[in-house]
Amino acid sequence: MPTTVPAHGNDAAGRLKELADATASDSALRRFLHGLPGVDAVGLEARAASLGTRSIKTTAKAYAIDLAISMIDLTTLEGADTPGKVRALAAKAANPDPTDRTTPRTAAVCVYPDMVATAKAVLAGTDVKVASVATAFPAGRAALPVKLADTRDAIEAGADEIDMVIDRGAFLAGRYMDVLEEIRAVKAECGDKARLKVIFETGELSTYDNIRRASWIGMLAGADFIKTSTGKVAVNATPANTLLMLEAVRDFRALTGVQVGVKPAGGIRTTKDAIKFLVLVNETVGEDWLDNTWFRFGASSLLNDLLMQRQKLSTGRYSGPDYVTVD
Template sequence: MQQTATAEAPASNRALRDFLHGLPGVDEVGVAKRAAALATRSIKTTAKAAAIDLAIRMVDLTTLEGADTPGKVRALAAKARRPDPADPTAPPAAAVCVYSDLVAVAVQALRGSGVGVASVATAFPAGRAPLEAKLADTRRAVADGAAEIDMVIDRGAFLAGDYLKVDEEIRAVKEACGPAHLKVILETGELATLDNVRRASWLAIRAGADFIKTSTGKVSPAATPQTVLVMLQAVREHRDRTGALVGVKPAGGIRTTKDAIRNLVMVNEVAGPEWLDPALFRIGASSLLNDLLMQRTRLGTGTYPGPDYFTID
């Protein structure tokens, strides 16, 4: 992945506010119409098969529950490595995403597979913790082998207009990540407007995010087509301005193959074909992979397997 060009730290909250509120406003009606139009695009069978395999390779297979156990993480890792045990041609997932205390288990289970380990840190999902605790959580996950950190921004600070606090926290976590990539979760369902989604996207990008991510998956609405479209516009505009590439990760609510393919169409049309790569586009999901595998089997055999044919996550 090409790292984002981190902007110089803002001199003051006012300077950052002036930049963010100086961004062009979002035409919410226009965004909704474009997202709806892109959702009607259809693709042929051969292209659909390729799209399904690409979507599988983009999945961050995720378990983020209080009842998670080492055994559940190992089972998820086995599925990420070999999604369809009956078909070795099925590609592996991009990564397994777990809480920081289970990173070492996931790393051991995935060693040598090429599947990455991502960890949510920074007091996921609420983000309500002192910065020192967030940095300690990040450093532990990286030390245990996480290649990616998914941090959540302080939405309270953002909505109160304290953009400098959010900027400083992202920069501090980015530094704590060391060699690991940083995905910054905006929790778009709590940002209220698409203008705020655009501002939060730019705030995260300028502070050093390698990816911007819609949601924790714990708040509804999550990865709506409109929010994903606005975020894709932001990374494209950043590339146009700086030449640097930043990834996008929708998470929450993408459960079917149709949903995944609609997102891939949007990526191609809004950001561009460069983003049709797991290095720049991920889908955070737990149940999506099963539907992708069922559709893949149907295309290959003509038979649609039942929902219990694959392991239930």
């Protein structure tokens, strides 16, 4: 039996019915979410820290670096973004190291909706996806019709993936059904045209119990990915909150057969950091998630460090400061 679901059903059919019933009303959803076992914060953080001490040797490290590069959503989400900056970032995603054509491409480029068409033009003919934030990113403070229009604009411009933010105010006020229905509405807008990543902004949810509840809301609402953060607050992705979300997607698949991806974002800057997260994935959910279809890094500076470390492994020395572009 999965560890994060109340054990009311005695068989798989019973547990599936319980999940269906959980979204039937606001009160049912509240009962389900508050019936989830409380998170042992000390145990969670200790396990995340322990997994982070695993030693990765040369051959495995080379594999991990290439895997991490292939999982990056190379991101620029600044008010000062220009078409030129986005074109340069997209070109880097498609060809991260012009001196070594064996370097994997990144999974995606993540931009604001008005920059989707610019990125899409550069990435035409490649397998690099264009992801767009939407739904009044990063605060999520807008009416639903505005959020849906934001999503629609991004998809019409060519976005392959939508990274939406939940209404944290509604969640923290206990309006769980409002959050779930909003995710469902955005998912319906995406249809089969774009995969949906749901951002919780874990640094604003305050407790691990809230992160667990938000994870289940996202999955029950049909998210293709659950994502930690916008990268715009003080606390973003951590090994502990990512481990908690990995446990949630593991348990959700055990109950439903549906696989959901995980995307830690914000604050992951070094190869050492990335490898720690890959170990978390391998040890918690296994090889099925060790692929950019199901695991991503939301990052801007991580790629540069991975490229430097990759070059060090292949040549035995670090290149000069002009080896990688400054994004």
